[in-house]
Amino acid sequence: MTDPRHAPPFEMTGALVRRDGREVLGGIDLRVDAGDVLAVLGPNGSGKSTLVKALLGLVPLAAGRTEIYGEPPARFRGWQRIGYVPQRLPAGGGVPATVREVVASGRVARRSRWLPALLGDRAAERDAVDRALKAVDLADRARDSAHLLSGGEQRRVLIARALAGEPDVFVMDEPTAGVDTRNQAALASALHELTRGGRTVVLVAHELGPMEPLLTRTIELGQGRVVRETRAGDAHETPATGRPA
Numbered sequence: 408m409t410d411p412r413h414a415p416p417f418e419m420t421g422a423l424v425r426r427d428g429r430e431v432l433g434g435i436d437l438r439v440d441a442g443d444v445l446a447v448l449g450p451n452g453s454g455k456s457t458l459v460k461a462l463l464g465l466v467p468l469a470a471g472r473t474e475i476y477g478e479p480p481a482r483f484r485g486w487q488r489i490g491y492v493p494q495r496l497p498a499g500g501g502v503p504a505t506v507r508e509v510v511a512s513g514r515v516a517r518r519s520r521w522l523p524a525l526l527g528d529r530a531a532e533r534d535a536v537d538r539a540l541k542a543v544d545l546a547d548r549a550r551d552s553a554h555l556l557s558g559g560e561q562r563r564v565l566i567a568r569a570l571a572g573e574p575d576v577f578v579m580d581e582p583t584a585g586v587d588t589r590n591q592a593a594l595a596s597a598l599h600e601l602t603r604g605g606r607t608v609v610l611v612a613h614e615l616g617p618m619e620p621l622l623t624r625t626i627e628l629g630q631g632r633v634v635r636e637t638r639a640g641d642a643h644e645t646p647a648t649g650r651p652a
Contacts, residue, residue, distance in 0.1 A: 414477030415440045416576045416607050417462050421471030424457055424631075431457050433631045434471070441575075444598075444608045444621050449628035455611040456494070456580050458628065462609070463491060463578060487516040490569030492579040496553060496561050506556070506564055507549040511536050513568035539570035542597045559590030566597055577601060579610040583618070591616050 417439040424432040432454050439445055439462075447455045460466040462473055464480020475483045496509070504512075514532045540546045543563040548556065553564050562582050569577055583591050595617035601608060602621050615622070627635040 414474065416443075417473070417475060417609070418477075419462060419471070419473040422458075422461055422468050422473055423470035424454075424461055424466055425469045426457075431631050432461065435461075435631075435633065437462075437626070437633070439607065439609055441607055442605050442623070444602050444623045445610070446615060446618070446622050446625040447609065447611045447628065448613070448615075448625055453628040454631040455628055457631075459578050459580055459609060459611055463489070487572060488575045490572050490574035490577045492562075492565045492569050492577065492582060494581045494584065495558075496565065504553050505549065506545060506551050506553050506567075507536060507540070509553045509564050510539050510549075510567045510571050513539070513571035516572055535571045535573060536567075539567040542570055542600060543567045544593045544596075557590075559586035562586060563590060563593060563597075566594065570597070570601075574606075576607040577609070579608070581611050581613070583612060583614070583616060591618075594618070595621070 415438055417437070419435055419437040422432055422435040422437075423430065435458065437458075447458055449455050457466055461468060463475070464473065464483075473480065475489065476485060478484075490513070511532065514535060537546070540549055543566055545560065545563055545567060548560070553561065556564065566577075566579070566582065569579075582594055586594065598608060598610075598618055598621055608621075610618070612618070615625075623639045625637045626633050
């Protein structure tokens with residue numbers, strides 16, 4: 408196990424995932440260092456979403472290991488450091504939530520389990536939510552029902568929810584899928600602010616669009632394996648060699 412004091416946000420070694428008897432990820436080795444802005448690319452069915460979920464421990468490994476800041480996901484306790492942006496809002500199950508309520512839920516991991524919120528804490532939470540809404544250009548929709556927004560606006564809500572938690576690392580699953588040009592630009596602007604602050608970002612994408620200049624690395628998956636890796640400033644792409652990376 409890596410020493411947590413010097414551990415990267417994510418480290419995966421020999422990760423193998425099987426689903427219904429089929430190999431979805433085959434022996435993935437991946438290290439994500441602090442400050443990386445990594446895009447995971449590849450066609451449908453290549454294992455992109457499975458990879459980021461496996462990094463977070465949301466998908467079990469059949470072999471290999473993954474660590475978050477030096478700890479296996481089951482033992483990791485610093486979840487306030489991780490902001491996860493799934494592909495879509497969860498289906499509504501009762502009372503519709505407003506945009507602000509969804510974004511404010513991103514603060515839950517930062518709250519103490521034992522102490523009641525103090526006045527200063529509540530003010531800090533309001534300020535964090537306000538900043539997050541402004542960052543994704545949704546301050547004027549704060550009182551709207553989140554489930555009545557367009558798909559692109561809902562993705563921005565999910566990013567704002569992660570922003571409100573002020574994590575060190577953002578993991579985003581297809582944040583621009585089906586999103587129009589205007590919303591892509593808003594997402595890129597929000598990501599730009601994160602990268603300026605030195606945050607670590609891992610995102611799954613089909614196309615990078617306006618986010619491409621923000622990247623430090625890309626990896627491309629094919630049939631559950633890393634087939635190509637590119638670093639910012641490389642003159643050419645480097646194919647994966649040896650056993651699956």
